[in-house]
Amino acid sequence: MKFKNAFMRRLVVNSFIKLYYHSKPKIWNNTFWFGVPTGKCPPDLWTYQEIIFKTKPDVIIECGTGSGGSALFLAHQCDLMRRGRVVSIDIKDHPNRPVHERITYIADSSISEQTFTQIKEKIKSTDQVLVILDSDHSKDHVLQELNHYSDLVTKGSYLIVEDTIIGGHPVKRHRKPGPMEAVKEFLQSNHDFIIDKSREKFYLTFNRNGYLKKVK
Numbered sequence: 001m002k003f004k005n006a007f008m009r010r011l012v013v014n015s016f017i018k019l020y021y022h023s024k025p026k027i028w029n030n031t032f033w034f035g036v037p038t039g040k041c042p043p044d045l046w047t048y049q050e051i052i053f054k055t056k057p058d059v060i061i062e063c064g065t066g067s068g069g070s071a072l073f074l075a076h077q078c079d080l081m082r083r084g085r086v087v088s089i090d091i092k093d094h095p096n097r098p099v100h101e102r103i104t105y106i107a108d109s110s111i112s113e114q115t116f117t118q119i120k121e122k123i124k125s126t127d128q129v130l131v132i133l134d135s136d137h138s139k140d141h142v143l144q145e146l147n148h149y150s151d152l153v154t155k156g157s158y159l160i161v162e163d164t165i166i167g168g169h170p171v172k173r174h175r176k177p178g179p180m181e182a183v184k185e186f187l188q189s190n191h192d193f194i195i196d197k198s199r200e201k202f203y204l205t206f207n208r209n210g211y212l213k214k215v216k
């Protein structure tokens with residue numbers, strides 16, 4: 001089957017994302033890295049791997065740890081690269097998160113001043129920094145994270161905004177404004193980042209318009 005126009009392609013991709021996201025039981029609630037739950041879809045994890053290989057981060061900051069599956073995935077990528085550490089922040093201090101020498105957990109809000117101070121203390125001026133936002137998905141919160149963390153991202157690296165597909169893009173149409181709207185507003189005033197659509201090449205992504213590359 002050939003998709004001759006962008007409209008048809010978009011229709012098929014959106015239908016598949018809806019099928020995947022609303023599956024019963026939810027596939028993304030039943031996805032694991034090394035036995036630890038992670039709320040990611042596998043193509044996004046593969047894209048992370050490609051970004052990490054290309055940009056070789058020294059520090060990966062993750063807002064929103066959850067059970068820790070994504071933090072462990074990131075730490076294992078660092079193991080393979082023999083480089084990098086992960087700082088993962090969550091307002092809730094879950095027990096039994098994976099222990100790994102490259103992971104530091106911070107139990108606090110991602111937008112509190114003390115969190116931000118702690119994070120800055122962990123970054124050297126020469127470090128390559130990658131940031132992933134996957135905590136509270138309300139527009140206001142994501143926008144605050146974008147404004148807080150964008151300065152820490154190094155040129156050529158990424159600020160990844162997770163779950164931009166909610167709020168009708170194309171799933172959960174009735175949700176209040178969320179990550180997609182935050183990205184839109186952020187990019188109106190911040191011209192250091194571009195949306196890197198090439199990072200959506202697998203079609204299935206939870207991060208539509210969410211792979212922000214720092215170009216300046």
Ligand SMILES: C[S@@+](CC[C@H](N)C(=O)[O-])C[C@H]1O[C@@H](n2cnc3c(N)ncnc32)[C@H](O)[C@@H]1O
Pocket residue numbers: 037038039040063064065066067068069070071089090091092108109110111134135136
């Ligand atoms: C979608 S889950 C994270 C999933 C995880 N990154 C993964 O892929 O496995 C979102 C997490 O954000 C946390 N969270 C909610 N509000 C937060 C805030 N203000 N600061 C930091 N974390 C927050 C929640 O406690 C929850 O564990």
